[in-house]
Amino acid sequence: MKIGQDTVLARTDLLKAGAEKIPVYTIFSGWAYRYIDLRENCRQILDILLPGDLIGLQAPFTGKVRHSVRTLTDVSVCSLDPSGFEVVLAAHPALSEALIATLLMEEHRADMRLMLLGRQRPTERMGYLLLELRDRLSRRGTDVSGGFRLPLTYHHFADLLGISRSQVANSLTELRDRRWATITDKYAIIDNHTAMAGECQYDGLPPASLRALI
Known part of the structure; x- marks a missing residue:
């Protein structure tokens, strides 16, 4: 599935909300963040992305991503062909289970962040x-x-x-x-x-x- 490996400079948009037919990235090194622009000069940062995190996983399953990703530091990323996900996950059920577990954990972290914003x-x-x-x-x-x-x-x-x-x-x-x-x-x-x-x-x-x- 690997189609490339690149270094992206700090303060660069790795992808923009609404993008279609994009690679899925995994971070080798560096920091980035997911965000949504609410209006001019106003944004909400959704999460900090660290080495090992996947970027753009929405695209192969829903057709597009609904958030943008910008680098905080210089970031080294591996590009994955999203069309290969269906074949790989079908051939490796354990990977499917691990990926689902990862997504559920990320959902839990998102729920906790919502609690932070509302109560703390x-x-x-x-x-x-x-x-x-x-x-x-x-x-x-x-x-x-x-x-x-x-x-x-x-x-x-x-x-x-x-x-x-x-x-x-x-x-x-x-x-x-x-x-x-x-x-x-x-x-x-x-x-x-x-x-x-x-x-x-x-x-x-x-x-x-x-x-x-x-």
Whole structure:
């Protein structure tokens, strides 16, 4: 199914909402995000995409994608021929099951993000996001014991968490003052995982055995 491998520069749209007949991508390295433009100069970031995540999987099943994807950093991607999915999934039932499990896990994460936007304070949303990113990176083999790279600006945080940039600044200050987490120079250090997880109602990710990384 592999038809190519490319490096896409940071701040580049990898695909746009409504695109048809596009490859399916899997990320080898780098960060990106899914988003929807709501109106001029207004967007909602739906999710952060990390190595191992699939991009554009809607296309082979529904005919088009309904969100855009932009790179946060330089990203290395593998391009897959979407026409081969039906044959491969039919020939490998275990892969089909793993893919379904992955999609269900992503649905659960989406439900939790909706809960964040509706019920949690800005600082709790920020703490939950940091803990989730830390665990997702760890699942992918990144050593996060001393912290992790976080290439998000205040603008990204605001569009992802549904808060203003001033609230982003206040939340980061509160996390630091509580000695829960510190973010400096686009690098995050979790200082008190237990306390922050309890306050932010973060229960961790589902078992790693359910997640398929392609």
